[in-house]
Amino acid sequence: MLEGVRVLACGERDAVKLCAALLERAGATVDFAAANSVDYDVIVVSSDVDHAADWKASGAHIVCDITATGPQDSRAGTPWSDAQIQAMSGLMDTTGFAHGGPARIGIALTEISAALYAAAAIAAAVRVKRLRGIVQNIDVTLMACATSALTTFLPAAFAGRSAARVGNRHPACAPWNAYRTRDGWILICTSTEEQWRKLRQEARVPALDDARFATLSNRVTHVDELDALIETWTATLATDDCTRMCERIGVAAGPIVGIADLHDEPNFRMRHARAARDIEANGIDAKTYRQVSIFETSALSETRAAAKPRTRNSEGNAGPLAGVRVIEIGQYTTAPLVGKHLAALGAQVVKIEPPGGEVARSWKPGQGGTSYFFALNNTDKRTIALDLKHEADRAHLRTLLKDADVLVENLRPGALAKLGFTRETLGAMNPRLVYCSISGFGIASAYPSRPAFDTVIQAMGGLMDLTKSDGAPVKIGASAADILGGQAALFAIVARLASSADEAGTFIENSMQDVAAWCALFAAGKGASRGQTLACLDGHVWTEGDVTDADRARCITQPKAVAASGIAQAVPVMRVDELLEDSDFLADALSAARDASGAFWPVLKVPYRLAKTPACVRAVPGAPEIVRRAPPAPARAPVPEDRHAAEIRDDMR
Known part of the structure; x- marks a missing residue:
């Protein structure tokens, strides 16, 4: 694929390292240190951490600069962490339970997303150089990658509403949640009346026949009572037995797999036998992920x-x-x-x-x-x-x-x-x-007949185990498994x-x-990252610095913008609807497109910028054409x- 392409990766930002690993997986030759950069086709760097101006100005290489925020952003130049970007972009506020505060996503989602988009943009630039002889620079920002993952939450903001956190539930489907079993947790996701009928018959809980649960809208309205009744059934079963039962009736379900137990997950072990044996023998270290191929x-x-x-x-x-x-x-x-x-x-x-x-x-x-x-x-x-x-x-x-x-x-x-x-x-x-x-x-799978939703994949891929709210596993609010799978x-x-x-x-x-x-x-x-959320008058702040009891008490009495300014390494946790009042988001991420009738639509710019052959978002499709x-x-x-x-x-x- 990218055989013959030589890449120099410079810097400590995770996105740079992951981008280099992706390019190497596609056949490129990658170095992480070199005395002479002239020999390289591509240079991957992060200018808010390392120097990149001379390379970008030379015009001799495809230079991909991965930064936290764009050069026009009011916060430009600061090497914000992944968690800080989660907070500032609205991603953090979408994750967690409705009754609790926002939860930090347990993976470096914005760094990983930036690496995937950067790798795709670099491949596109390599194609342009090969076919047209054009060499160009690329800019990718963690902030734009974060906001581009908000497609399930921005619609409510466009309509003037704030989307609440839903934990492991679905805002429009029920039952859809994580339920305790006799020996762990299981995700069960129903999306049709037929699936609900089969699940109700299998559970044999008489109260589930109540009129409160007769229709989807009624089930969503009475979801607390519904989930409690479902759990009276799942709690009597082993996780594996419950999963097989759901698979047999065509209901999407799967266990919440602990990261330490990932090597024993049947599909992972089947598809990545070498990695599973290594994890079992030696545990997980900084290089383990490289044994798993994403395509x-x-x-x-x-x-x-x-x-x-x-x-x-x-x-x-x-x-x-x-x-x-x-x-x-x-x-x-x-x-x-x-x-x-x-x-x-x-x-x-x-x-x-x-x-x-x-x-x-x-x-x-x-x-x-x-x-x-x-x-x-x-x-x-x-x-x-x-x-x-x-x-x-x-x-x-x-x-x-x-x-x-x-x-x-x-x-x-x-x-x-x-x-x-x-x-x-x-x-x-x-x-x-x-x-x-x-x-x-x-394609080659231990589960050839098992349906899959984003939530189930998050559970069975280890993502939910790493993302916790009040000690309980919770899915990433954005459809992370779907989005990252599409990016790969x-x-x-x-x-x-x-x-x-x-x-x-x-x-x-x-x-x-x-x-x-x-x-x-x-x-x-990499191990756990440091940081915590603090409650404020109008929301929360995220901080990675030291916090005293006096800081916590002061935050409760202050708006989050004021509280963040008084605590080291603190940033406000933005709600998604608040982004529409943020000048940086409006300038760097949001755009407008038109449909065939001339109506305007709010859309998102792509999170990568190719200097000479830009990627552009222009139009929203109308109704599908009908073939005669x-x-x-x-x-x-x-x-x-x-x-x-x-x-x-x-x-x-």
Whole structure:
């Protein structure tokens, strides 16, 4: 992928080190010290920690500068920590239980996110240099990476509301929570009435038949009573037994895996046997995470047909991926996040939606019948509605795929194959296709039939064990497993497109649990970070300095902005809705896009800046185009895959 690219990584910031590890995983040669920087194609540095001005001014290298805040930010130049950025960006306030205070996320989420976005931006810049001879600088900020993860919380702020912390619950689904078992914890997540019916029958708790729980809205209203009753059932079972029971009835569930026990988690042990044995024998140290791969690549098909070279190159300051054609099949966060960034980088992205459009289009709040959430995750795409139960629509998809460069999807493993789109078939119709499959547990998995949600992956990847509120495990408020999984897929795809190797088709496998484990092991290898939240009149402050009883007493009587100014290394913990009154957020992160009718939408800029071939967010898609089907042909026997086609909606995660 990036073979032949030489990288110099300078500095102590975690994002620099992680970015270097990612580039090395993609084939680049990485050094962490050098007397002569002339020999390097790429330099990764953090100018708020180390000197970078001369390298950036020379024009001789692709220089990626990862800083806490942007150069125009009023807080620029200060090497803020990951936790301080969590607090200032609103991320920290989204994590924790409703009855308690905000909780620090147990992994360096903003550093990790910055590393992933920086690696993708570097790969894009390498592609531009290879195809057009343009060398440019890149700026990535932890603050922009943090705010870009707020897509589930910003919609409420756009509507003038404040989104409350929900702990391990879902604001619109119930039951959806962490429940105690006989020997630990289990996450159970229901999203349909059918799942609730099956769970209620399995639990055999008579009170669950009460009218208070008859409808989803009633269950959400009475969620405290509901969760208490569910736990009377789970508390009688071992975690493994409860998990298997939920898997059998098609309900997403999984144990909260302790980081020290990750090596015994069956899917992790199956997919990363060497790392599991090493953890079991030696524990977790600063290098353990490097034994876990966040993506795998292989030939698209066993039959490697001759591939025609790509000829759609662009000149000048067009986006790095100008001329690249992408097909996206997926919903909610992971695949849409990948498609959004590929489009911002200049690719032509066609999003395939089911008839009636993606479910997330209708989520509240929004405008003109489309949700803010959907708009934030799907900018600059052309959208088409296809009913893949019908052969005519599958034929249209085949036509699109024949001329595509990339296919990215987050269906259940095997869903496309059931519809006739196996790797062999895809390789035959398009020998140079880059096909990226994103799933919860991977293609080769100990759980081939287990559904996966972000919350379950956070639990089973070690993230929840590292994030605690009042001593109890709690999920990261942002959809961290979904977002980080999408970022890892984005990097793998762009790195493949930057390759100077032959144009043979490539299959990229991305498991969200692998990415979550990679992040959790990195955090565990570093050890716990110092700091605490203090309650104030109007919220909380986060401090990493020494705190006295007098400081705590004074904070309670002061607004958080005043309290933070009087305590060493303290910053206010911002609410997400407060960001809309923050001049730095408005200038550096927020932007406006238009839809086909001319209406304006609040959207987020990408958190990386390429100096000469910028990534741009411009438009929000309207309703999906409807493909006109030909009149039905005379009835005939269905093709074999049709017996599975009705499952496609269930396979859309």
